[in-house]
Amino acid sequence: MMPTDVNVDFDLNSYLATKGADVEAALDQSLAVVYPEVIYESMRYSVMAGGKRLRPILCLATCELVGGTSAQAMPTACALEMVHTMSLIHDDLPAMDNDDYRRGQLTNHKVYGDDVAILAGDALLAYAFEFIADRTEDVPATAVLDVIRRLGHAVGAAGLVGGQIVDLASEGKPDTSIETLNFIHIHKTAALLEVSVVSGAVLAGADNDTIERLSRYAQNIGLAFQIVDDVLDVTSTQEELGKSIGKDIQAQKATYPSIWGLDESRKKADDLIQAAKEELEPFGPLKRPLVAIADFITARTH
């Protein structure tokens, strides 16, 4: 697909590097190690382990798009990464996905034990909300409260936790329906991406139409993100292990390619990205990072 004209000379890599460095510095400052050290060390271990910082960058980009500043959104941007990181720590636990590695290093519970990893996740979740309330400056209190409300909704049983619970229940069920698969990913993945985008707009004082438009952008890129992830899982497994083993692995669980096939999955992801970019049409040149991030999601499958 051709890039949108407005974006031909936009350098996404340097944008991500610059904004990512700002987020990295703010996260580094957000978490000091004090007594009882082990819990702070464990929190820092996972938060400072890298990652694309996509959620904070989306929040900063949207705040600027709607006329706000990076500074207004930075505490919320950091909080989003804290919530994302805590969801990864809990997701990796033996009671959930039981993973040994994350972001190129041992998972939190492999280093600190299950007990500390659970508590590090809990502490990060609580601190995220405290951090928004405590550190946000030059934003009306009603907007800060709205961001806190939206984040709570996106993380709890109506969001990430709800998606995770349905995901766990669908383990070992390759005949899971497309509706259930969509439910899982809209809640597990898209909900946090959506609140990342929307909170940036809320902090900048956007009106409801703008918020809803940006919310649709985020839902579309969130679902596309997951379809692409599933496609890459199949194609990288096929490359590494050969087609027959790839199919065996797929059979444990329904994925978009297991329901639609690879070509249709790629097409659906492309359509979602196109729809996401259409939502950005009314905005000026500051939309370029959001357009480029949308394109970047599907570029990985072509």
Ligand code: GRG
């Ligand atoms: C949120 C209270 C609370 C509990 C956690 C475990 C759980 C409930 C939810 C699972 C959420 C989960 C792991 C969703 C997958 C999200 C996802 C797409 C992760 C990968 O995101 P990237 O590619 O990763 O942005 P990096 O490492 O780059 O940040």
